Amino acid sequence: MEQTEHLISRAATTHHLTLAGLTQLLEDASSEELLCRAADEVRQQYVGDGVHLRGLIEFSNICRQDCMYCGLRRDNGKIERYRLTEDDIVRLAEKAKGYGYRTVVLQSGEDAYFTAERLASIVRRIHAMDLAVTLSVGERPREDYALWRAAGADRYLLRIETTDAALYESLDPGMRYENRVRCLRDLRDLGYEVGTGSLVGLPGQTPEMLARDILFFQDIDADMIGIGPLIPNGDTPLGTAAPGDFHLTRRMVALLRLLLPEANIPATTAMETMVPRGRELILASGANVVMPNVTEGDYRRKYALYPGKICVADTPADCRACMGGRIAAMGRYVATDKGFRRRKIRKH
Numbered sequence: 001m002e003q004t005e006h007l008i009s010r011a012a013t014t015h016h017l018t019l020a021g022l023t024q025l026l027e028d029a030s031s032e033e034l035l036c037r038a039a040d041e042v043r044q045q046y047v048g049d050g051v052h053l054r055g056l057i058e059f060s061n062i063c064r065q066d067c068m069y070c071g072l073r074r075d076n077g078k079i080e081r082y083r084l085t086e087d088d089i090v091r092l093a094e095k096a097k098g099y100g101y102r103t104v105v106l107q108s109g110e111d112a113y114f115t116a117e118r119l120a121s122i123v124r125r126i127h128a129m130d131l132a133v134t135l136s137v138g139e140r141p142r143e144d145y146a147l148w149r150a151a152g153a154d155r156y157l158l159r160i161e162t163t164d165a166a167l168y169e170s171l172d173p174g175m176r177y178e179n180r181v182r183c184l185r186d187l188r189d190l191g192y193e194v195g196t197g198s199l200v201g202l203p204g205q206t207p208e209m210l211a212r213d214i215l216f217f218q219d220i221d222a223d224m225i226g227i228g229p230l231i232p233n234g235d236t237p238l239g240t241a242a243p244g245d246f247h248l249t250r251r252m253v254a255l256l257r258l259l260l261p262e263a264n265i266p267a268t269t270a271m272e273t274m275v276p277r278g279r280e281l282i283l284a285s286g287a288n289v290v291m292p293n294v295t296e297g298d299y300r301r302k303y304a305l306y307p308g309k310i311c312v313a314d315t316p317a318d319c320r321a322c323m324g325g326r327i328a329a330m331g332r333y334v335a336t337d338k339g340f341r342r343r344k345i346r347k348h
């Protein structure tokens with residue numbers, strides 16, 4: 001087994017590790033600080049001190065899928081469902097622009113009401129405001145992705161959740177791993193910036209599986225990677241599962257920065273749901289993006305993927321001011337551009 005310090009310094013300079021090397025570092029809690037310091041340096045070198053804020057609009061919690069971990073799953077009868085109107089969504093985007101956001105992320109369950117054309121018309125209206133548009137609405141046919149891209153969508157977030165196909169299909173009943181990968185490849189072909197990521201702590205998931213996830217993100221040349229721990233939701237079949245490990249998730253983020261140095265990596269809301277100030281800790285361990293919520297009123301609470309979600313009683317203005325202050329207190333700054341990936345490494 002190679003010495004940990006050697007592995008970390010090799011990863012920081014070559015941006016490559018083998019499956020065995022990655023697994024070793026994921027398992028090694030004792031070298032977490034060293035690993036995260038190296039990731040912070042690589043972050044500084046490749047993407048700088050700017051933190052990109054993306055305004056998150058949670059526009060519908062209606063979902064036709066039944067993922068075992070998610071509170072929005074079709075069979076969850078306890079959740080109060082809602083769907084914002086087209087005009088409401090556009091109004092929230094306008095407000096987000098007013099708070100200084102340059103990107104909005106439109107996220108929802110897989111809600112069939114939002115036909116390709118309906119969502120395209122929303123994208124057109126928001127694109128016309130000179131905002132970058134990120135969509136995160138799940139698996140759709142290539143034609144839908146193509147229509148939204150033509151309407152002005154810039155980015156798409158679709159986590160692979162886990163690259164272990166059997167585990168994926170056991171936790172996302174009715175969904176096919178192959179189709180998830182097909183979606184990611186279509187999005188890439190169509191010229192989107194592609195965001196993906198993993199859920200850490202799925203029952204049966206091993207460090208080696210997480211290491212394979214990292215190699216997969218490298219292989220598809222992901223532009224953004226969002227990693228979060230599983231937070232068990234009592235109204236789902238995984239309600240009594242153990243929560244994902246915060247520190248393992250942190251090591252995963254740090255390794256992603258070392259292996260995909262120019263990617264945009266968010267400090268996710270789930271990290272702060274688990275640990276107070278968790279987003280700062282992750283921003284200091286390789287991350288460079290935060291997605292503050294711009295959904296208003298009671299809809300924040302109703303978009304209940306998991307319990308204990310932060311900011312449910314706060315306003316969009318609170319979150320913007322809160323994150324701005326915290327980023328400045330870290331000696332970093334809020335980036336004022338749209339935050340597209342900047343390529344420093346030439347592809348051969």
Ligand code: SAM
Pocket residue numbers: 069070071072107108109110136137138139157158159161198199228229230231232233270305306
């Ligand atoms: N429906 C779209 C999809 O699945 O891609 C977008 C919305 S979905 C709610 C966004 C992400 O929430 C999922 O990719 C999943 O990783 C995460 N998520 C769902 N339930 C969770 C839980 N209990 N704990 C942590 N993250 C969860």
Ligand code: SF4
Pocket residue numbers: 063064065066067070071072073074108109110138
């Ligand atoms: Fe629906 Fe996405 Fe939740 Fe799965 S993770 S149930 S697709 S909202």
Ligand code: FES
Pocket residue numbers: 292310311314318319320322323
């Ligand atoms: Fe919402 Fe701090 S980010 S109040």
